[in-house]
Amino acid sequence: MTQIPDTMRFIDVSQPGGPEQMRIAQTGTPRQGGSEILIRVLAAGVNRPDIQQRKGAYPPPPGASPILGLEAAGEIVACGAQVTDFAVGDRVTALCNGGGYAEYVAVPATQCLPWPQGYDAIQAAALPENYFTVWANLFDIGRLKPEESLLVHGGTSGIGITAIQMARAQGSKVFATAGSAQKCAAVEKLGATAINYHEEDFAAVIADATLKNGVDVVLDMVGAPYTERNLRCLARGGRLVQVAFMQGSKVENLDLLSVMTKRLTIAGSTMRPRSAEDKGAIAKALRTCIWPLLEAGRFAPVIDSVFPLDQAAAAHALMESSAHIGKIVLNVAG
Template identity: 45%
Template sequence: MKAVVITSPGGPEVLQVQEVDEPQLQDGEVLIKIEATAINRADTLQRKGLHPPPKGASPYLGLECSGTIEAVGTNVSRWKIGDQVCALLSGGGYAEKVTVPAVQVLPVPPNISLKDAACFPEVVCTVWSTVFMISKLSPGESFLVHGGSSGIGTFAIQIAKYYGIKVFTTAGSEEKLAFCKDIGADVCINYKTEDFVARVKEETQGKGVDVILDNIGAAYYQRNLESLNVGGRLFIIGFMGGTVTETNLTMLLAKRLTVQAAGLRGRSIENKGEIVREVEKNVWPAIDCGKVKPVVYKSFPLSEVSEAHSLMESSKHMGKILLFP
């Protein structure tokens, strides 16, 4: 089969489509003929040699996919050959076929194309596991997601609005802010021209928001704490703004704040299976009724993977970037 190979750590030009061996189906897994996969920031880090796959995972890029089940391993009861599905992967999505534990597979939601279903698994499982399962964002609360026009952001805005939450977001251009507003964000802040802390305080009568989802890290750490309400929760999922910072701990104590961080890729199959079950129960109905929609900025054939990575790293996109074999 064809797959994208990292020929050496480096820029987008190191990615090449090559003939490789098909993955071997194991007990409890399904083999998926891939319709589409999506690009995530973690893929660009792996390409640079900064985010190696977990032990035993596929060496190829790609953390989510959609497609048709081509084979079913032993001890798999729910899925059958021919089912149209999407799946959360530990790797291997930039290829024609991939194997994945059956517990990490989801049905394609009604009214969503097989190709567009590739938008969902990674971002949905990331947002639901962090913001809702761990930080327990609840109806009536307020929520700030940085980078609202990203794949994570576009989904987080929609699902939070579905659950009756006031949504704040940041983005770097008026075009992106308008887009965030169109998909449901209540307060849109241009981080290049406004102080998001001051704007959050202004919009919340000085209180702050209840939950923040952050992919910036060090550069925003202190400012995020200042933006939280008493009892607020900060969840960090990325370090685009660095990993080392200095902070005043008294704010954590005075406001009874919680700071947590987690990745998704390195979790156990059992934990991923639990997240996927919660997603199907709590998110799929929102997609079914059209309140949460796939946001696809552009699609590329596998042969143009370098161009797709360049677009991701330019941050010009709004929503997801797809690849298809």
């Protein structure tokens, strides 16, 4: 049996601010509750909500670990008394409520999935946040069907790449925005039609490409500046699904007439505050519908960069630069 130490290394944020506020520190090793598992973390994904939390703008929900990190992959070292689906020694990837930037993390067992066959820790750690988010928003809320079309913004982000891959795997037509020739080429390689938002008006491109019919779903993370054009891009009965608002959440002087005349739906969600039961339902859907595709090699997470845990600040700086294509991962055990 693996000896669980009393203390562990983690990334501490001394005070809200820039990446320079992050440093390696020691704290007590968490203990799992009755429905939780304790994971020895081998790798952890880096996500934009981590940056917001580091800045003091995205506090963890009540009861969650204050340590950064919303996804981790590793080996189970202890199980709560109520856990029946996993055992000590299993390798899992987990959607964490917090605490991923550390050597150990306790996670509700319902929020965990086995590593897809053939995956290593880095690949497995790149899955949960994006895959849970995209499934919940694109398929549960957005109800994207195989014969329908999708516009996804931020096509080379972790969310964007995952949305393209999942939608293309089921046969949907996908358009995706990106901000450079290199990123547009990456989008095209994934099977989507790329739109360089620095050079083209994405709404005009969608109108031309769809003979003014529009797309069925828009998955947006930009927010207010795109809202009016997003609505113009939607077909009759279309759905705008908001997963973030990187450039603001308040829209001024928006004419909602098209929402009524085209019978549009505007929706959105956040993942972190959801209950363990809600997240568990998403995990089951991913296990049934997506994990077989990953194991068959139909698609895989795109990894941009891997940093050791003590270089988490550099990982955050890269994410804030938006120069990456795909996931940024911390190698915690390396």
